[in-house]
Amino acid sequence: MSLQQHTGGPSKPLVEVGQEVKLGQKIADGSSFISAALHASVAGKVVEIAPHPHPAGGEVTAIVIENDGSDEWAEGIGPKGSLESLSPEQIREIVKEAGIVGLGGAAFPTHVKINPPPDKPIEYLVLNGCECEAYLTTDHRLMIERTEDIAFGGKALAKALGVKKVIVGVERNKPEAIAAFQEIAARDDLFQVESLEVKYPQGAEKQLVYCLLGREVPSRGLPADVGVVVQNVATAAAVADAINKGWPLIKRVITVSGTGVQEPKNVEVRVGTPVKDAIEFAGGYNGTPGKVLMGGPMTGIAVHTTEVPVMKGTSGIIVVPREDVKQYDPSPCIRCGRCVDACPAYLMPVTIANFAEKGMLQEADQYGAMDCIECGCCTYVCPAKRFLLHWIQLAKHQLLALKRQNG
Amino acid sequence: MDVSWLSMISMGLVGAFFALVLAYASRVFAVETDPRAAAIEEILPGANCGACGFTGCSGFAEGVTAGKAEISGCPVGGADVANAIAEIMGIAAPTDVKRKVAQLLCAGDCEQAKNRAEYNGVADCRAALLVGGGPKMCTYGCLGFGTCAIACPFDAISMNEHDLPVVDEEACTGCGICVEACPRDLFQLVEEQQGVHIRCRSFARGKEVRQACDVGCIGCRRCARECPEEAIEMVDNLAVIDYEKCTNCGACVAVCPTNTIHWQKEKPEVKKLVAVS
Numbered sequence: 001m002s003l004q005q006h007t008g009g010p011s012k013p014l015v016e017v018g019q020e021v022k023l024g025q026k027i028a029d030g031s032s033f034i035s036a037a038l039h040a041s042v043a044g045k046v047v048e049i050a051p052h053p054h055p056a057g058g059e060v061t062a063i064v065i066e067n068d069g070s071d072e073w074a075e076g077i078g079p080k081g082s083l084e085s086l087s088p089e090q091i092r093e094i095v096k097e098a099g100i101v102g103l104g105g106a107a108f109p110t111h112v113k114i115n116p117p118p119d120k121p122i123e124y125l126v127l128n129g130c131e132c133e134a135y136l137t138t139d140h141r142l143m144i145e146r147t148e149d150i151a152f153g154g155k156a157l158a159k160a161l162g163v164k165k166v167i168v169g170v171e172r173n174k175p176e177a178i179a180a181f182q183e184i185a186a187r188d189d190l191f192q193v194e195s196l197e198v199k200y201p202q203g204a205e206k207q208l209v210y211c212l213l214g215r216e217v218p219s220r221g222l223p224a225d226v227g228v229v230v231q232n233v234a235t236a237a238a239v240a241d242a243i244n245k246g247w248p249l250i251k252r253v254i255t256v257s258g259t260g261v262q263e264p265k266n267v268e269v270r271v272g273t274p275v276k277d278a279i280e281f282a283g284g285y286n287g288t289p290g291k292v293l294m295g296g297p298m299t300g301i302a303v304h305t306t307e308v309p310v311m312k313g314t315s316g317i318i319v320v321p322r323e324d325v326k327q328y329d330p331s332p333c334i335r336c337g338r339c340v341d342a343c344p345a346y347l348m349p350v351t352i353a354n355f356a357e358k359g360m361l362q363e364a365d366q367y368g369a370m371d372c373i374e375c376g377c378c379t380y381v382c383p384a385k386r387f388l389l390h391w392i393q394l395a396k397h398q399l400l401a402l403k404r405q406n407g
Numbered sequence: 408m409d410v411s412w413l414s415m416i417s418m419g420l421v422g423a424f425f426a427l428v429l430a431y432a433s434r435v436f437a438v439e440t441d442p443r444a445a446a447i448e449e450i451l452p453g454a455n456c457g458a459c460g461f462t463g464c465s466g467f468a469e470g471v472t473a474g475k476a477e478i479s480g481c482p483v484g485g486a487d488v489a490n491a492i493a494e495i496m497g498i499a500a501p502t503d504v505k506r507k508v509a510q511l512l513c514a515g516d517c518e519q520a521k522n523r524a525e526y527n528g529v530a531d532c533r534a535a536l537l538v539g540g541g542p543k544m545c546t547y548g549c550l551g552f553g554t555c556a557i558a559c560p561f562d563a564i565s566m567n568e569h570d571l572p573v574v575d576e577e578a579c580t581g582c583g584i585c586v587e588a589c590p591r592d593l594f595q596l597v598e599e600q601q602g603v604h605i606r607c608r609s610f611a612r613g614k615e616v617r618q619a620c621d622v623g624c625i626g627c628r629r630c631a632r633e634c635p636e637e638a639i640e641m642v643d644n645l646a647v648i649d650y651e652k653c654t655n656c657g658a659c660v661a662v663c664p665t666n667t668i669h670w671q672k673e674k675p676e677v678k679k680l681v682a683v684s
């Protein structure tokens with residue numbers, strides 16, 4: 001159980017080595033405003049609190065729990081009462097205590113997102129069911145199998161935010177999911193279903209808000225700046241579990257797929273399950289694995305060891321066989337402008353990347369490096385195979401470091 | 408009157424008018440500068456590297472005259488420049504200016520240090536670090552993409568055939584830009600005459616170091632025990648040398664089982680400072 005599973009400050013452990021923990025017991029708490037609590041996903045004994053490989057590279061302190069197999073729930077886990085009886089503050093508190101973070105991939109703490117500053121009134125809640133990355137089908141299945149839970153979670157989040165309209169955005173390639181939500185919308189005026197064009201990155205929140213409402217999120221802003229909050233459908237389902245059953249976020253659905261696994265499937269796993277166990281559950285490797293990605297093929301992170309645990313924000317595990325992993329050798333830019341056409345944030349990737357390459361950070365910043373959503377479209381379309389996104393990521397990283405340094 | 412004469416006279420008058428205005432303005436709006444600052448700038452190396460912490464050489468020269476910068480503040484110029492500045496400022500020359508050069512605290516080139524993954528991305532150490540912490544198994548060592556060599560304004564760092572940076576100690580001015588550039592903090596400015604260097608910065612346990620690299624410090628403590636001056640201290644599984652105490656005797660070099668400690672016996676001192684255009 002890594003202590004850095006979310007965007008923001010790492011969690012602070014609340015347990016010690018040798019201590020017995022129960023299923024769902026809070027084992028670490030948020031350290032700062034943007035941080036999240038962590039709960040034991042198995043019952044057993046804490047055997048180690050030490051640095052452990054992290055998907056983002058390097059090592060991050062993790063709490064290792066030896067599973068005793070009893071799955072005995074911790075005390076106080078149970079329904080939190082009906083939605084009508086809960087106040088918005090109580091809902092926020094439940095979400096915070098359950099350690100819920102955005103399950104779409106970025107893992108931003110949900111309680112922060114549903115607590116916008118008073119000067120930014122929220123009009124709409126958008127439930128994001130686009131799932132635009134190839135291979136991933138977790139949200140798709142979730143929308144069909146747990147439609148009611150997602151709707152309940154959406155209602156709870158809407159109550160916490162005080163919004164009157166919940167828009168469910170689903171890509172057109174998931175007709176069953178659209179039909180399921182249309183049923184809900186037919187009997188509940190709160191909901192509205194929109195079927196969207198199938199394209200990448202349809203599920204990026206700023207692009208989704210523009211597509212649904214025609215509102216453009218300002219540079220460096222958040223959807224809250226235009227009166228919208230976007231939540232993933234899986235997050236809504238997790239909120240429903242937290243209210244109806246009292247479960248903290250200890251498990252999630254992931255897609256184990258790619259041509260490098262024997263039986264691609266969606267599995268519900270406990271947070272903290274080693275990636276290798278999930279791959280083994282999907283029948284193991286098909287041929288020699290070449291690359292293992294956590295997340296989708298476009299935004300996923302390649303990991304160097306399958307010892308890393310599944311995180312709260314892990315939406316999938318993609319295995320690419322050895323023969324399919326290509327090595328690219330970048331050649332000079334031919335000024336074709338395809339990256340500019342492809343950029344969903346309307347940036348000029350080539351210009352920002354060139355500034356980054358020359359170390360001209362202020363110029364990269366002026367050209368909107370910080371507005372890059374890191375979707376990878378520019379690099380994907382580049383005929384010269386230039387590592388555009390990689391340079392932009394470097395510029396963003398250095399700009400953030402500079403900002404921290406200057407306070 | 409001929410039109411050519413007319414234009415010559417009128418242009419001449421306009422020219423004379425502006426010349427007078429400019430001459431007057433240059434006296435009235437003259438910015439007072441310390442003549443010593445100009446003299447100091449003259450003798451500075453002129454590399455504008457920024458190693459002194461000021462904006463270029465003129466910034467440093469003004470800093471010295473304003474009393475904000477040390478006379479020996481230019482690491483590139485070293486003792487000679489410090490003496491010359493002292494002469495201009497009319498104060499005693501500093502005696503403790505010793506030339507420093509950059510030393511790389513890693514010996515794990517692509518032959519010695521193993522990789523854990525194949526890397527295909529921007530050939531830059533800082534960028535490689537963003538991809539899962541870089542391709543090398545050792546999470547402390549040199550990544551070998553030469554960000555330091557590109558950053559060095561004096562061309563004193565070159566990459567050898569095994570992708571490890573080599574510092575040309577004669578060309579190195581000790582400006583410290585490589586220290587800043589290396590994302591793994593592998594450069595250290597050390598006084599020139601020091602010849603013994605522990606070229607490893609891995610705080611990992613011995614077993615992990617052995618798995619990752621053939622020349623890493625495994626924390627066996629032999630060097631620390633052997634050192635007659637007690638100049639080597641163990642910090643989290645890593646032998647760290649105290650250059651204040653080290654006498655270049657080389658006793659530690661012989662006992663190191665992994666050849667992590669490099670020794671240049673009777674190191675020649677570079678007398679002449681490099682001229683920088």
